[in-house]
Amino acid sequence: MKAVIYARVSTDKQSEGSIEQQIRKCQQYCQYRDYEVVKVYQDVGTGKTLDRPAFQDMMENMDNWDICIAHKLDRMHRNAANAAKWATQLDAAGKDFSYVQMEVDTATAMGRFVYRLMNDLAQLEVEQTSERTKDGLQAVIKQGRKTGPPPYGYNSRFSKTGVKADKGYLDVNKEESEIVKVIFQCKDKDFSVSEIIGHLNKSNILTKKGNSIWKQSTISGILRKENFYKGLYLDDEGEWVEGKWDAIL
Numbered sequence: 001m002k003a004v005i006y007a008r009v010s011t012d013k014q015s016e017g018s019i020e021q022q023i024r025k026c027q028q029y030c031q032y033r034d035y036e037v038v039k040v041y042q043d044v045g046t047g048k049t050l051d052r053p054a055f056q057d058m059m060e061n062m063d064n065w066d067i068c069i070a071h072k073l074d075r076m077h078r079n080a081a082n083a084a085k086w087a088t089q090l091d092a093a094g095k096d097f098s099y100v101q102m103e104v105d106t107a108t109a110m111g112r113f114v115y116r117l118m119n120d121l122a123q124l125e126v127e128q129t130s131e132r133t134k135d136g137l138q139a140v141i142k143q144g145r146k147t148g149p150p151p152y153g154y155n156s157r158f159s160k161t162g163v164k165a166d167k168g169y170l171d172v173n174k175e176e177s178e179i180v181k182v183i184f185q186c187k188d189k190d191f192s193v194s195e196i197i198g199h200l201n202k203s204n205i206l207t208k209k210g211n212s213i214w215k216q217s218t219i220s221g222i223l224r225k226e227n228f229y230k231g232l233y234l235d236d237e238g239e240w241v242e243g244k245w246d247a248i249l
Contacts (some may be wrong), residue, residue, distance in 0.1 A: 047078035
C-alpha cells in the first residue's frame with residue numbers, strides 16, 4: 001500500500017513533537033505495517049483551516065497514494081467539522097488514513113470501527129451544542145430579552161442607555177408601532193403583501209430608513225412576527241405564552 005506522511009507544526013518556532021519527530025514516528029509505523037512511503041508533506045501553520053500549501057498539494061495528488069499517515073489527529077486537523085469532512089472525502093475516493101498515536105487506521109477493521117465511533121461522538125457534541133444554544137436562547141426569551149437587532153416597531157434599550165444590564169431588552173418605538181398596527185389592519189382585511197405596500201405608499205408612510213419604497217421581504221418578515229408583536233413566545237412545550245416585553249398588537 002502506498003502511503004504519504006503528513007506532518008505539521010503551528011509555527012516555525014514550536015516543536016510540538018517537532019516535524020522530524022512526527023515523520024520518524026510515522027515512518028516507523030509504515031515500516032511496521034509494510035506501507036511504502038511515496039512522499040512526505042510538511043506544513044507550518046494553523047490546523048483549523050484546510051488552506052495549507054502542503055495539505056492542498058497532498059490532496060491534489062491523491063491518485064498517487066492509498067493511505068495518509070499522521071502522528072496525531074491534531075497534526076492533521078484542529079477543527080472537528082474539517083476532520084469529518086476530510087474523512088468522508090477520503091472514504092468516497094477509496095482512500096484510508098491513520099493517526100499513529102491514536103492507533104486509528106481505516107485500512108483495518110478495528111480502525112474503521114474507532115473512526116465511526118469518533119464520528120458518532122463528534123456528532124453527539126454538535127447536537128449537544130445545538131441543544132445548549134437553544135436552551136440559552138429560551139432562557140433569554142423568558143427574561144424578556146432578545147438576541148440580535150430589535151424587530152421593526154421596537155428600539156434597543158441598551159443603544160439608548162449604554163447600560164450593560166439593558167442588553168437585549170426592547171422598548172416600543174411609538175412611530176414604528178403605529179405602522180405595525182396599520183400593516184396588521186391591512187392583513188385583517190385580507191390585503192396581499194403587494195396591496196399592503198400599495199396602501200403604505202398611498203398613505204405616504206416611510207420605511208425605517210426614510211424611504212418611500214417598501215420591500216416585500218420587510219412586510220413578510222413583520223407579518224411572520226405577529227405573535228411576537230402580541231407579546232407571545234413559544235415555550236419548551238410548544239405553547240404560546242406571554243412574554244415580558246410590551247406588546248404592540
